[in-house]
Amino acid sequence: MMFKKLVLDNEERAALNAISTKVFKPAKKVIFTQGDIGRNIYRICSGAVRLEHQLKDGRNQIFAFFWPGDIFGTVEGEVYPSSATTLVNTHLFQIPYSQLRYLIQKYPRIQTLFLQEALKYTKSAEQHLLLATYPLVIKRLAGFLLECCKQKDFFDIRSSILTLPMDRKDIADYLGFAPETTSRTLKELEDMDLIKRLATQRILIHVEKIRRVF
Amino acid sequence: MMFKKLVLDNEERAALNAISTKVFKPAKKVIFTQGDIGRNIYRICSGAVRLEHQLKDGRNQIFAFFWPGDIFGTVEGEVYPSSATTLVNTHLFQIPYSQLRYLIQKYPRIQTLFLQEALKYTKSAEQHLLLATYPLVIKRLAGFLLECCKQKDFFDIRSSILTLPMDRKDIADYLGFAPETTSRTLKELEDMDLIKRLATQRILIHVEKIRRVF
DNA sequence: CGGCGAGTTGATAGCTTTCAAATGCCGTGG
DNA sequence: CCACGGCATTTGAAAGCTATCAACTCGCCG
Numbered sequence: 001m002m003f004k005k006l007v008l009d010n011e012e013r014a015a016l017n018a019i020s021t022k023v024f025k026p027a028k029k030v031i032f033t034q035g036d037i038g039r040n041i042y043r044i045c046s047g048a049v050r051l052e053h054q055l056k057d058g059r060n061q062i063f064a065f066f067w068p069g070d071i072f073g074t075v076e077g078e079v080y081p082s083s084a085t086t087l088v089n090t091h092l093f094q095i096p097y098s099q100l101r102y103l104i105q106k107y108p109r110i111q112t113l114f115l116q117e118a119l120k121y122t123k124s125a126e127q128h129l130l131l132a133t134y135p136l137v138i139k140r141l142a143g144f145l146l147e148c149c150k151q152k153d154f155f156d157i158r159s160s161i162l163t164l165p166m167d168r169k170d171i172a173d174y175l176g177f178a179p180e181t182t183s184r185t186l187k188e189l190e191d192m193d194l195i196k197r198l199a200t201q202r203i204l205i206h207v208e209k210i211r212r213v214f
Numbered sequence: 215m216m217f218k219k220l221v222l223d224n225e226e227r228a229a230l231n232a233i234s235t236k237v238f239k240p241a242k243k244v245i246f247t248q249g250d251i252g253r254n255i256y257r258i259c260s261g262a263v264r265l266e267h268q269l270k271d272g273r274n275q276i277f278a279f280f281w282p283g284d285i286f287g288t289v290e291g292e293v294y295p296s297s298a299t300t301l302v303n304t305h306l307f308q309i310p311y312s313q314l315r316y317l318i319q320k321y322p323r324i325q326t327l328f329l330q331e332a333l334k335y336t337k338s339a340e341q342h343l344l345l346a347t348y349p350l351v352i353k354r355l356a357g358f359l360l361e362c363c364k365q366k367d368f369f370d371i372r373s374s375i376l377t378l379p380m381d382r383k384d385i386a387d388y389l390g391f392a393p394e395t396t397s398r399t400l401k402e403l404e405d406m407d408l409i410k411r412l413a414t415q416r417i418l419i420h421v422e423k424i425r426r427v428f
Numbered sequence: 429c430g431g432c433g434a435g436t437t438g439a440t441a442g443c444t445t446t447c448a449a450a451t452g453c454c455g456t457g458g
Numbered sequence: 459c460c461a462c463g464g465c466a467t468t469t470g471a472a473a474g475c476t477a478t479c480a481a482c483t484c485g486c487c488g
Binding site: 349 | 475476477478479484485
């Protein structure tokens with residue numbers, strides 16, 4: 001990246017903390033809705049969130065899943081272009097734009113921090129596109145599971161067990177297929193002995209085996 | 215957007231121009247290759263460029279088409295993560311990262327300019343994802359043509375004629391289907407009287423009709 | 429005018445969606 | 459604590475789309 005990795009100093013960090021509010025949202029609760037005036041930006045403390053866009057034809061495309069540490073809630077022309085919903089119980093830092101804009105005037109490097117976060121999101125959007133356009137759904141799903149395994153809060157490396165925070169429809173809406181296809185393809189991966197469904201949300205992942213196949 | 219629209223002042227603009235080189239690339243020429251060390255960032259003066267990513271399995275996914283005014287050539291960890299190729303004869307401004315980094319220290323707002331450009335790219339990546347995941351290819355292609363019609367250099371509003379700078383395979387690689395499907399679906403749109411193929415690259419577009427159908 | 433590559437068209441195979449039904453899971457209320 | 463109800467998930471079968479492979483046409487350039 002052309003921009004040096006930015007680390008805030010103590011003063012900047014304290015100023016940012018001063019305008020942040022820690023909020024708790026239970027699972028499956030809307031944080032903001034597409035079209036709402038964008039008043040806050042959020043950072044995930046713990047939990048997980050989905051960012052989704054409703055289309056006129058009824059389709060619901062999930063743009064991203066956000067994990068601990070991720071920042072979300074950017075606006076376009078004053079409003080949120082998509083909706084954000086918690087997948088599980090989630091703790092968030094909530095930062096009002098009104099105060100953030102003010103803070104940025106005093107500490108310009110804070111703006112760079114948020115812009116860097118946007119670049120990180122861009123990279124993940126490209127990765128998402130690659131996944132969602134694989135001709136075979138089994139490859140999309142396999143790649144998706146591998147992505148999820150990067151999340152330490154949800155993948156236990158010792159046991160290789162992934163605890164999915166999203167349901168089958170969420171996965172389908174992210175990867176661009178029907179909810180039934182999620183089930184069928186998970187079964188196919190299980191038949192290939194690449195995963196084992198322990199419970200609906202708990203899946204044993206043979207990471208290296210999957211990597212070898214795809 | 216949380217960040218105010220940035221406009222460079224004359225001094226900043228002059229400094230940027232001072233390190234820019236105007237270069238010409240004929241059609242179908244590689245500007246940089248995926249994996250190359252990223253030495254320059256580019257801004258399109260005239261023409262059009264595709265950004266594509268080669269996958270291990272042989273698939274070639276086009277991430278974006280760039281048009282006059284667009285900036286491209288961001289790097290990840292020193293190297294270009296994808297390749298850029300001209301579609302037609304193209305004039306570019308070439309800016310060396312080495313000098314740009316130096317310039318940014320003197321004019322920090324220039325960094326913000328490039329970061330804003332990155333945000334613009336993010337938005338287009340989301341739009342791309344929406345297009346490429348429509349269940350029906352006809353809707354993908356119709357949406358794609360409408361997007362192309364926003365480019366004043368390639369769409370003549372008076373005659374409603376779009377001059378496509380890319381070939382059928384490029385469209386297929388962008389929207390995630392086979393090259394043959396591009397042809398078949400263009401024919402389908404023509405049968406529906408939504409477009410008329412005047413020549414391979416020249417297409418009469420009934421913009422409003424298409425909008426009504428989709 | 430000839431030749432090559434891009435584009436188009438046709439037929440079939442393969443994959444995913446859709447619609448329907450069955451099963452399983454979980455929270456609620458008794 | 460257990461039974462019930464509702465919803466998510468799974469599974470099945472048929473229909474619909476798109477990819478693939480192959481042949482053919484067209485346009486451009488030498």
